[in-house]
Structures are given as C-alpha cells and as structure tokens.
Amino acid sequence: MVMAEQLIDERVIEACQQGDRDAFRLLFETYKDKVFSIAVYSSGDRALADDITQQIFLKLFTAIRQFRGDSEFTTWLYRLVVNACLDERRRRRRLLPWGEMVAMKKAGERKPQEKHYARLEISEAVQAAIGELKPKFRLPILLKYIEGLSYDEIANVMGCSKGTVASRLNRGHSQLAKRLSHLNNPEVWGD
C-alpha cells in the first residue's frame, strides 16, 4: 500500500483538483480500502459503509479543490473521513438507535478447534466491541490500527493534542479489554 500511496503526489492531486477522472480513479483505488474499513467499523453495517464510502469520495471529488497543501493530503483526507463518519452517526442517531453491529460473539465460550477459526472469532468479537465504543475512543483506535498513523498524525486528524490521543487510546484499550475479558485466555487464541 505504501507503494500505491507514493503514487499520489502533487501532480495527481492537482489533476484531481481540475476534475480529471483518471487521476481521481487512482486516488480512489489507493484509499478505498482504508476509507471503507473505517466506515464499516464506525457504522457497524457493511451496506451503510458502502454508502458512507461513496459519499466520502463524492465529497472528496469536489472538496479536493479546497485542499491547499497546508497539511499532508492523508491528514486532510482522514479528517474528511472522520467528520463524515461522525455526521452519519449523528444523522442515524436521530432516526434509530445505533447498534446494528453483528451480535457480539463470546469466542471464549466456543473454543473452536482450529486456530484459524479462533482468530477469526476473536477478530469478529473485537469488531463488535469496537462498535460499542464511543466515537472519541473508537476513531483513534481505527486511525492507529487500520491506518497505521502515529500519535502526532492522529492528533492532526482529530484536531486535538497528542496527549489527548494518548489518553483516548488508553481508555479505548481499557474498555476493549474489559468488554472482552473472556478472551484473556491462551486457549481462546489457539496458540
């Protein structure tokens, strides 16, 4: 992915700003998985994540003209993504209670025979638990683990201090551990 991201240079962004579709396709192909992942984990619903991802790129297509290069493009993009996810959540909260995420599975109770399935189950349980975190704890975790951003970069995206990022990640990790304490068992991890 690093290789693909390196292709997004000033000239590609400039072309996108001028409405060039091929340049924008390149941008889309480079970032679609990352944006989609955040949308899924933020909304807890794949179909909705499709819509959110589409809306984000649609917005990016026009908003990219406002990008002036004051910050890294990725920082600017992730800010757009985070805001879109928060907006969507606010909008949906007005309509129905959030929480269509897949039912949380108790991986520790099923003790799958094969390591692969155990890991898969852990992953599903984590995805569900992530969805139950407040956005202010969830988003730094997504930016850290899905996007691989540093604390400074997360702070730039979230518009807060590095200390706040550290504190929110800490609380997010603690909440994850408490919610999934039944996974604190070597047998569950299948190692």
Next chain:
Amino acid sequence: MIRMFVRHVTKDISAYCHGELSSDESKQFAEHLIACAKCRTKFEEVKLGIKLAEQLPRLSAPDHLWNDLEPLLEKRTTVRPSVFWTWQSRVAAAAVLLLASLGVFWIYKNRSSHDVRRPSLLVKRLDGAPKIGSEQISNNGRLAIGEWLETDGGSRAQIDVASIGNVDVEENSRVRLLQTRDDEHRLELVRGKMSARIWAPPRLFFVDTPSAVAADYGCAYTLEVKDDGGSLLHVTSGWVQMETKDRESMVPAGASCETRPGVGPGTAYFDDASPDFRAALTKVDFEHDPAVRSAALTSVLDHARPRDTITLWYLFKGSQGKDRERLYDKLATFVPPPPGATREGLLRSDETMTSQWLALLEPTWTNYGGGKMVPKKVADAYFKVRNGLSRRMKDMMPK
C-alpha cells in the same frame, strides 16, 4: 528516584507500548512499572486491549463501489479540458494503475517471506565485519524477522531492541530475530555470547536458546550458548527467568544458571558460592542416576551458606521424600519458619505457610555479587510480579 515511585504512569501505557515515548521516558516508565503494582495491573489491562485491537483487519471495499460512484461523479463534473492529462498521460496513468495493482499484489503475496517492510531492528557494527544473512554491514544495518546476524572471531555488533534496550552480540555468535512488536521482542541465540541491557516491564524481551528461553524481568545479563546446545546465564542486574515448558528457574543479579538440552534450566546459584557447592549442584540438576543425585545433594547441603537459601529453596520446591526433608531441615537452620508454620505443613506444601516462609527468605536473596543492595521497593515489586502478575502476563501472551 522518589518521584519515580510517586508519579503513576497509567496514562502513558498505550504511548509506551506504541513506542511513542522518548528513550528516557520509556526507561522511567519501565522502572516505575517494576515497582508499582497498581500500574502493572493497569498495564496488563491496556496491553490486552492493544492485543485485541491488533486483531482488527483492514477490509476490502466491494468491487462495485467505483461503478456505483462513477455516474454520481458524472453529474458533478463540469466538462473541462484536462490540462495535465493528455492522451499520453492517460496511457501512463493506466500503466501506473496497473503497476500499482501489481505492486500491491506482489507485496501481499510476498509479505511473509521477502517484504522489505517486515518489522526489523537496527544493528550497529561494533568491530570487524558482522553479517546479516550473507551481507556484511558497514556501520548500520537492519535485522528483519527471520534473518540471521552472524559475527566471526573478529567482529561484534549491537542490536537496538526497539526502545527497550540493546544487545551486544559478541564474537563467533549467531543470532536470529524471531519477533519484534509492541508486546514481544524475541531473539534466538544458537551459538556464541550476548550481553543484554533491557529496561522494560517483565516479559517483553525473550531470547530462545537450544535448551531454554531467557525471559527478561527488567535487567542486564550475559547469555552464552555452548557447542552442545547448553547455555550459561549470568545476571548482573534485575532478574531473568530461564524456562522451558516443564521447568523454570528465576535468577537474580549476582547469580547464574546453567541449562542443558533435553533437560532445561538447572537451579540458580550465586556466583560467589563455593566451587564444591556449584559442582554438586550441577550433579543434582543434571545427573540421571538418583543415587548420584542424592549424594550430590548431601554435598550441596554441606557447602551451603545462608546466602545460598535461594538455591536450596528452589530445590526444596521441586523435591520429594527424604531429600525434601533434608532440604527443609537445612533451610530451617538458616531461616526458621515463621510462628504458625509447621514442618509438616511446609513439607506438604501448605500454600499459606509456604508463602509466609518465602516472605522471610526472599530478603536474604537481594544482596548480590558486589555487595550492592537491590532497592527494597524493586525487590518487593519483583516478588509480587513473581508470585502473581507474571503468571497472568504469561498467560496473556501465549507463545
């Protein structure tokens, strides 16, 4: 020093685990953690949270997304001539897209074996021409997971273990990096000698040898692997645990521990124990003939000093029958059991009595080689770790 113990570090746990603290901050964090049970408990919790969060996969966007998006873009596009994208540029862009896709595919297919972005550690040349794989390193190099670092008779190298310490690899040694991530750094030493200085919480840094694993508890030590696969650990600061699946041996500063292939670690002994004591202990630990071992135990008991109760204690814990009684009697002459703890109770491993007696014995083990005392707070913290937390942390980080 006092401030270090007063200021809790719970808010820095994630930053520490993610390598976001400076070297000094990391060191202070680790030192505090060793001494503070409250912070260690929280550390354990946050570390589980991190381990769980690391299981989050990046998802793939559905293929139809672009097809759905394109008509919507069409509506928003005001047709304008492209300044940048001539037809030649379009061909180039298509080629770039194809290359990018191939590149991503190649990275995906090869990431387990040849991915240049594999996690790695910095290696500095100290002397001569150490090699990583078949390549000589000039001044600095990177040791990726799975790669071997090798020194000959005239070369030495230093490995920076992320932000938690460093390891000097001495002459004629062969070391491989097995893992480096937030919750585990693991090397394998199959030949030669290394000196490690680690300022990390317990059980973050491990060295596998052919006969046992050295698990760090915040310390400095040397570890040497002999030609027969046996090893010798010597601890200069803190504590190290030598372990296999079936046996483990805690080794404090000023003490050493020998390991043998197929057997695992022997019992820890202080370096200033008498040669007769050490020779007899080797037989107790590694001889197969019970009669020889029993005779050797007599010699161990005869040559034991009050300071050698650490050795006697661990022998006592693993013994049965008459040998257990002999060890009890010798230990009791050096450190009598506390009121309420009886000979019978201790011989049958009564949990309460055993821990009460251990509490009296432990302080006698913290005076190491050069006569320097381990700070009591650190020693106390260690024993808390040893008696409870370490087991839970070990459980939390399955190998």
